[in-house]
Amino acid sequence: xxxxxxxxxxxxxxxxxxxxxxxxxxxxxxxxxxxxxxxxxxxxxxxxxxxxxxxxxxxxxxxxxxxxxxxxxxxxxxxxxxxxxxxxxxxxxxxxxxxxxxxxxxxxxxxxxxxxxxxxxxxxxxxxxxxxxxxxxxxxxxxxxxxxxxxxxxxxxxxxxxxxxxxxxxxxxxxxxxxxxxxxxxxxxxxxxxxxxxxxxxxxxxxxxxxxxxxxxxxxxxxxxxxxxxxxxxxxxxxxxxxxxxxxxxxxxxxxxxxxxxxxxxxxxxxxxxxxxxxxxxxxxxxxxxxxxxxxxxxxxxxxxxx
Ligand code: SF4
Ligand code: SF4
Ligand code: SF4
Numbered sequence: 001x002x003x004x005x006x007x008x009x010x011x012x013x014x015x016x017x018x019x020x021x022x023x024x025x026x027x028x029x030x031x032x033x034x035x036x037x038x039x040x041x042x043x044x045x046x047x048x049x050x051x052x053x054x055x056x057x058x059x060x061x062x063x064x065x066x067x068x069x070x071x072x073x074x075x076x077x078x079x080x081x082x083x084x085x086x087x088x089x090x091x092x093x094x095x096x097x098x099x100x101x102x103x104x105x106x107x108x109x110x111x112x113x114x115x116x117x118x119x120x121x122x123x124x125x126x127x128x129x130x131x132x133x134x135x136x137x138x139x140x141x142x143x144x145x146x147x148x149x150x151x152x153x154x155x156x157x158x159x160x161x162x163x164x165x166x167x168x169x170x171x172x173x174x175x176x177x178x179x180x181x182x183x184x185x186x187x188x189x190x191x192x193x194x195x196x197x198x199x200x201x202x203x204x205x206x207x208x209x210x211x212x213x214x215x216x217x218x219x220x221x222x223x224x225x226x227x228x229x230x231x232x233x234x235x236x237x238x239x240x241x242x243x244x245x246x247x248x249x250x251x252x253x254x255x256x257x258x259x260x261x262x263x264x265x266x267x268x269x270x271x272x273x274x275x276x277x278x279x280x281x282x283x284x285x286x287x288x289x290x291x292x293x294x295x296x297x298x299x300x301x302x303x304x305x306x307x
């Protein structure tokens with residue numbers, strides 16, 4: 001930010017010297033977000049013990065989260081630090097059919113909903129390798145794919161990288177390629193090891209915080225959702241999300257042969273005679289899902305075949 005104000009290339013600075021000593025135009029500079037500055041004003045007005053009356057010993061006060069995803073009540077929420085993940089996502093945000101929570105912004109961890117007792121505080125998240133970060137909180141539903149979500153987040157971070165150091169630049173771009181391949185049915189056995197390799201390297205060797213934290217969605221989801229990664233490396237998407245890994249099938253016993261699906265299929269992929277069960281020619285199927293919604297007998301199912 002300081003570099004931009006000085007009309008320089010937008011890359012991280014080496015520290016020390018810290019900005020508080022030598023910042024904008026080499027003058028001591030204080031850069032904090034609005035939330036922090038707003039707290040300072042309140043602490044000056046009411047005192048430190050008032051601020052500490054909520055929160056935990058190491059994480060006093062409140063935190064604003066931006067809640068999105070599969071929730072009934074999305075938006076900005078301000079909560080006391082130290083509440084449980086379940087209280088924040090369930091009681092306050094009204095999570096719907098949750099599978100996981102991604103917390104801390106694009107560089108945050110992806111945690112399974114079974115960790116609902118986890119304390120939402122700096123130390124609580126630190127225990128699972130996470131961080132509160134920008135306060136982003138995304139509730140991921142059972143119908144969403146964790147590998148696809150990790151791909152989205154890593155792709156975002158890859159675009160944010162200034163590409164100055166090799167581990168961040170190459171690690172992120174290679175991880176994007178790997179995850180893209182996994183979600184497109186081109187995964188291979190050593191994908192998971194390659195992802196771990198870049199994540200470990202960047203965490204310890206990247207020059208700035210972006211590179212050191214950008215792999216958090218990968219490391220956490222590999223830890224908690226290893227089965228989903230394994231399935232993708234074998235060409236399956238258990239959540240039936242990744243388009244290349246799903247197909248459609250007519251259930252023989254349920255199909256009444258009324259042919260409504262034939263009329264709406266954009267790929268002319270459904271074959272059958274009136275009154276008899278039809279079948280789908282997979283090479284013509286465009287995977288639009290129209291047949292599933294059209295069929296009045298729920299006779300079409302979406303599958304991700306086992307290899
Ligand atoms: S870690 Fe990434 S964002 Fe940070 S300096 Fe290196 S390349 Fe740039
Ligand atoms: S709409 Fe349903 S019942 Fe009718 S032919 Fe298609 S799959 Fe069979
Ligand atoms: S998914 Fe779409 S393209 Fe494929 S069979 Fe159904 S309607 Fe046709």
